[in-house]
Structures are given as C-alpha cells and as structure tokens.
Amino acid sequence: MSRPILAAGTVCWRRVRDESGTARLMILLIHRTKQKDVSFPKGKLDKGESMPQAAVRETLEETGLRVALGVNLGTITYELPDGGERKTVQYWAAEVTEEAVLESTFRPNREVEALEWVPFEAARSRLSYRADRDLFDVFASLVERGAIDTFSVILLRHAKAESRSDAWPEDRLRPLTDAGEDQAETLVPTLEAFGPQRVFTSSSERCLRTVDPLARRLDLAPRARDGLSQEAWDDGETAELRSIIGKTVRKGRSTVICTHRPVLPDAARELALATGSLPGSYLDEAAALPPAGFSVFHLSRERPGSGILGVETYPLKH
Numbered sequence: 001m002s003r004p005i006l007a008a009g010t011v012c013w014r015r016v017r018d019e020s021g022t023a024r025l026m027i028l029l030i031h032r033t034k035q036k037d038v039s040f041p042k043g044k045l046d047k048g049e050s051m052p053q054a055a056v057r058e059t060l061e062e063t064g065l066r067v068a069l070g071v072n073l074g075t076i077t078y079e080l081p082d083g084g085e086r087k088t089v090q091y092w093a094a095e096v097t098e099e100a101v102l103e104s105t106f107r108p109n110r111e112v113e114a115l116e117w118v119p120f121e122a123a124r125s126r127l128s129y130r131a132d133r134d135l136f137d138v139f140a141s142l143v144e145r146g147a148i149d150t151f152s153v154i155l156l157r158h159a160k161a162e163s164r165s166d167a168w169p170e171d172r173l174r175p176l177t178d179a180g181e182d183q184a185e186t187l188v189p190t191l192e193a194f195g196p197q198r199v200f201t202s203s204s205e206r207c208l209r210t211v212d213p214l215a216r217r218l219d220l221a222p223r224a225r226d227g228l229s230q231e232a233w234d235d236g237e238t239a240e241l242r243s244i245i246g247k248t249v250r251k252g253r254s255t256v257i258c259t260h261r262p263v264l265p266d267a268a269r270e271l272a273l274a275t276g277s278l279p280g281s282y283l284d285e286a287a288a289l290p291p292a293g294f295s296v297f298h299l300s301r302e303r304p305g306s307g308i309l310g311v312e313t314y315p316l317k318h
Contacts, residue, residue: 004077004086008055009042010067010094011139013148014101014117025143027123027136028096030062031114037128038116040135042089050314051090052193059094063115064106067094068195068254070150071298071309073138076131091135093148147309149301152194152254153245155267155287156294159183161206172204172231183292183316184210188217190314194254194296196220200244201258202228210292211258230260238266245270252301256294264289271297277307285313292316 012028029038043058045051052069059067069092077088106115118126120143124136142148160180168174176184191214199215201207203224215222226232227240245267248255259267264287272283286295293315300306 004088005044005080006051007042007044007087007089008051008058009040009089009091010055010059010069011040011073011091011136012059012063012065012067012094012096013120013139014096014098016117025120026117027120028063028065029116029118029123029126030112031116033108033110033113038126039128039132040091042091050190050193052092053189055090055092055094056193062112064104065096065100066103067096067100069193070094070148070152071142072312073135073142076135078129078131093139093142093150095149142309145306146302147300147306150298150309151252151301152196153248153271153297153299154191154194154196154254154256154294155264155271155289155297156187156191156210156256156258157261157264157289157291158202158204158207158210158258159187159292161291172229175205176209180206180291181209185213186316187292187294188214191256191294192217196256197253198248198251198255199223199258200225200228200248200255202226202230202260202263204229204231204260207258207260211256214256228257228259228263230262233260233263233266238270241267242270242274246274249274249299249304252299252304261289268295268297272308274304275299275307276305282311286311289313290315 014026015023016026017023030041031038041059041062045054071093073091075088075090079086124133127133160177162174199211199220199222201211201222201224203226211222268283268287296312298309
C-alpha cells in the first residue's frame with residue numbers, strides 16, 4: 001500500500017460579543033471553489049515542511065489569517081475519490097485574534113470562494129464530510145471542558161554541541177557544531193508555529209546559540225538563567241527551575257524553555273506539579289529528546305491547574 005499524502009490544517013475559532021455584550025464562540029468554515037464543499041482550512045505539506053509549519057502556512061494561504069497553533073486535535077485519514085490514494089491530515093485548534101481578522105487579505109480565488117464564520121452550535125451541521133464532523137466532535141469536547149483557550153510550554157534540548165575536550169576548559173562555553181547551528185535554524189518555523197511569546201534559556205553557550213535564530217525571528221530577547229544550566233543541576237540547585245516553570249504557568253503565555261538533557265526530566269516533572277497533572281511515563285517520553293528535539297505541552301489559560309491537556313514531541317529530523 002502506498003504511503004498516505006500528508007496534510008495539515010486548523011479549526012479556527014474566535015469569540016465575538018453580541019449587542020448584549022455576551023461573548024459568542026464562532027467557528028471558521030471555508031467554501032472551496034472546485035469541490036463546492038464546506039470544510040476547514042488545510043493543505044499538503046511542502047517538501048521538508050513539518051506538520052505544524054504546514055498548518056499555519058495553509059491557513060494563511062487559504063484564509064489570509066495568521067494564527068498560532070493551540071491544542072492538537074488529532075488526525076483524520078480518508079481515501080481520495082480520484083484514484084484511491086489515502087490522505088492523512090493533522091489538525092490543531094487555532095484562535096483567531098481581532099488583529100488577525102483586520103489584517104486578513106483574503107479574496108475569493110480558485111481554491112476558496114468564501115469564508116464563513118458560524119456560531120459554534122451550527123458549525124457541525126454545515127460541514128460536508130463525516131471525517132470533518134468527527135474532528136469537530138473532538139474540538140467540541142474541549143469546548144465543554146473549557147480547554148480551547150490554551151498556551152504552550154515548549155521544552156527544548158539544545159542543538160548538537162562540540163564534544164567535551166581540553167579545548168573547552170569550562171563546559172558551559174562549549175559551542176554548537178556546524179550541524180548544530182543548522183539545527184538551530186531548522187527549528188525556527190516549527191517552533192514559531194506555536195506562537196511563543198517568551199524564550200528562557202540556560203546560560204550555557206550551546207543553549208544560547210540554539211535559541212538565537214528563533215529569538216531573532218520573533219524579535220524577542222532570550223532570558224538566560226543559570227538555574228537552567230547543567231552545572232546548576234549537577235549541584236542539586238533546582239529552585240530556579242521550579243520558579244521559572246511556576247511563573248510560566250501563572251503568566252499563561254506560550255514560552256520556550258531551552259535546557260540540557262539531564263535537566264529535561266526534572267523540567268517536565270515540575271510542569272506536571274505546577275499544573276496538578278498526574279505523573280506517568282508520558283513525562284519521561286516527552287523529556288527523552290535528541291539534540292534539538294522539543295516537546296510542546298498544552299495548558300488551559302483559564303484553568304492551568306486542570307492539568308496538561310496534551311503533549312506533542314518533535315525529534316528534529318536530519
């Protein structure tokens with residue numbers, strides 16, 4: 001059997017206040033020109049593109065809306081009507097801000113002839129396909145839990161660094177290899193898809209260099225902290241790590257935290273403790289990252305103490 005065609009998309013949502021001041025949840029549907037159907041924004045991956053990167057790009061191309069990805073809604077797989085090929089589409093919830101709506105440059109075109117914002121209660125019946133309705137049911141279950149307004153905490157392991165040697169008398173000064181520098185650049189579009197607003201990093205050179213391309217792309221100043229370093233972890237100093245995780249959860253803003261392999265399991269456990277999440281092997285799996293790998297933890301902005309809603313892990317492909 002041939003490998004499925006890979007695609008990615010979003011279920012876009014926003015809250016609009018009516019004349020009485022009541023906020024109403026609205027869902028974005030697209031009317032496709034050729035197919036004459038109603039669905040969600042989605043499209044095939046470009047060569048070398050990640051699923052999150054494609055989801056954000058396709059949403060922008062089809063709707064003119066710039067979004068950041070929220071919680072992962074899973075995948076749907078179906079057979080295409082012309083030739084029996086299978087298509088697998090991964091979806092994320094994505095809030096659309098009023099700023100994004102005002103900046104949209106959408107015009108009816110050969111792919112999408114109309115955009116339609118419909119009330120949440122009416123969206124399911126408007127969709128043309130059962131797979132999309134099943135996907136919407138997943139989204140609806142999150143709405144019922146008050147869990148679509150989310151933010152992300154991204155635990156990132158630094159990219160490939162030079163090996164320990166006499167050339168680096170202090171371990172914290174070890175730089176990235178050339179391959180590591182390439183990894184740091186490659187990370188940017190996938191990390192950017194989750195809309196990070198802050199970047200914390202170990203004060204070690206290899207972590208600083210890993211987040212530098214992302215910080216420059218987002219025009220953010222990385223916040224270097226000795227408490228995220230391997231030296232602090234070796235000395236049993238974990239107070240600053242706990243403080244950073246706790247403040248990140250309280251702020252409710254999507255954040256990248258770049259640190260070292262031995263520190264990652266403790267960072268994941270601190271995140272579970274800060275959100276009242278149950279312990280489990282999923283934390284160990286999320287922390288077992290190769291160089292330049294990262295895990296995205298999705299948390300409720302309104303109820304962060306309700307636990308981790310989902311975890312996505314991305315070992316960087318070479």
